[in-house]
Amino acid sequence: DADVTQTPRNRITKTGKRIMLECSQTKGHDRMYWYRQDPGLGLRLIYYSFDVKDINKGEISDGYSVSRQAQAKFSLSLESAIPNQTALYFCATSDTRGATRELFFGEGSRLTVL
Amino acid sequence: TQLLEQSPQFLSIQEGENLTVYCNSSSVFSSLQWYRQEPGEGPVLLVTVVTGGEVKKLKRLTFQFGDARKDSSLHITAAQPGDTGLYLCAGDTGSSNTGKLIFGQGTTLQVKP
Numbered sequence: 001d002a003d004v005t006q007t008p009r010n011r012i013t014k015t016g017k018r019i020m021l022e023c024s025q026t027k028g029h030d031r032m033y034w035y036r037q038d039p040g041l042g043l044r045l046i047y048y049s050f051d052v053k054d055i056n057k058g059e060i061s062d063g064y065s066v067s068r069q070a071q072a073k074f075s076l077s078l079e080s081a082i083p084n085q086t087a088l089y090f091c092a093t094s095d096t097r098g099a100t101r102e103l104f105f106g107e108g109s110r111l112t113v114l
Numbered sequence: 115t116q117l118l119e120q121s122p123q124f125l126s127i128q129e130g131e132n133l134t135v136y137c138n139s140s141s142v143f144s145s146l147q148w149y150r151q152e153p154g155e156g157p158v159l160l161v162t163v164v165t166g167g168e169v170k171k172l173k174r175l176t177f178q179f180g181d182a183r184k185d186s187s188l189h190i191t192a193a194q195p196g197d198t199g200l201y202l203c204a205g206d207t208g209s210s211n212t213g214k215l216i217f218g219q220g221t222t223l224q225v226k227p
Contacts, residue, residue, distance in 0.1 A: 004156070040123065042202060042217040043157075090156050101206050101215060102147060105156030 003027045006091050006106035014114050019078040021109045023091030030096050032074040033103065034058075034066060037088040046089075049074055050096070081113045117141075118205050120218030127193055128226050135188045135221045137203035144208030146179055146186045147215065151200040193225045 004025045013019055023032065034046040045058030047066040055066060063085060065077045078085055088110050092103040118139045127133055137146070145164045149157035161170050163179035163186060170177045174197075176189045190197055200222050204215040 040219055042120075042219040043204075044217075092156075101145075102159050102162060103149075103157070103204075103215065105158070107154070107156050 002107060004091055004093055004104055004106040006089075006109045008109060009107065010110045012112045012114065013081055015080075015082055017081050017113075019081050019111065021076045021089055021091075021111070023074045023076070023106060025072050025091075025093045025104075027093055027095070027104060028071075029093035029104070030071065031094045031101075032068065033092040033094070034064075034074070034076045035090045035092060036060065037090060037108075043090065046076065078111075081111075083113045086111060086113045118203060118216050118218040120201075120203055120221055122221060123219060124222050124224075126224040126226065129194055130192050131225075133190050133193060133223070135201055135203075135223075136185070137187065137205075137218050138185045139205060139216075140184065141205065141207070141216075142183050143205035143216075144183070145206045146183075147204045147206070148177055148186070148188055149202040149204065151202060151220075153199075157200075157202055190223075193223075195225045195227050198223055198225050 007022045030051050033048040035043040037043050044060050046064050047058055049055050049068045052068050067075050088108050090108050091106040094101050094103050121136050147162045148160045150160055151157040161177045166181045166183045168179045174191045178187050200220045202220045203218040
């Protein structure tokens, strides 16, 4: 089983709909992240969380919200999806105790907004 | 805004050829990571370089961190089809209160048999 699990893996939705992407991890890491990947743009950080009570905006947080329900769970919501939010979304974790901020990624959630 | 420029963006070569991917910035990083991503999967860490001038080898892959810790390179010797994928560099600013890495745009490598 994957250490970082994302659901759903694929989702097609319509403009204006609310969408939630979920992420759970079994690595025991304290830090969790949501990234968005678009061709030619690399990975851009949406939100990150250092622990259950700590949520921080990344570089492209507009139009998104997150919830850290437990140390192992971090969900990303699009309150009213729009077509330019069509992208591949990745959840990642890292361990504060590690010497460097190495990231462990889930397999991705491909979202298409029509 | 800190930027990490990766080049080339696309590379298509024949099996057995050598190649180098570059990752450049005007910013200093405390460490730099290289990831490889295959279709339908998330990026997987290949290596982390920490010290200026550091060279790390992973089989046919050689990673180097610039002396000033602003740039890095990935060299693949005798590329094989299994090396095909998206290569991403990511710089760590070392700022504990931001918690984020800066990613390059990625290099898509295709190795033809």
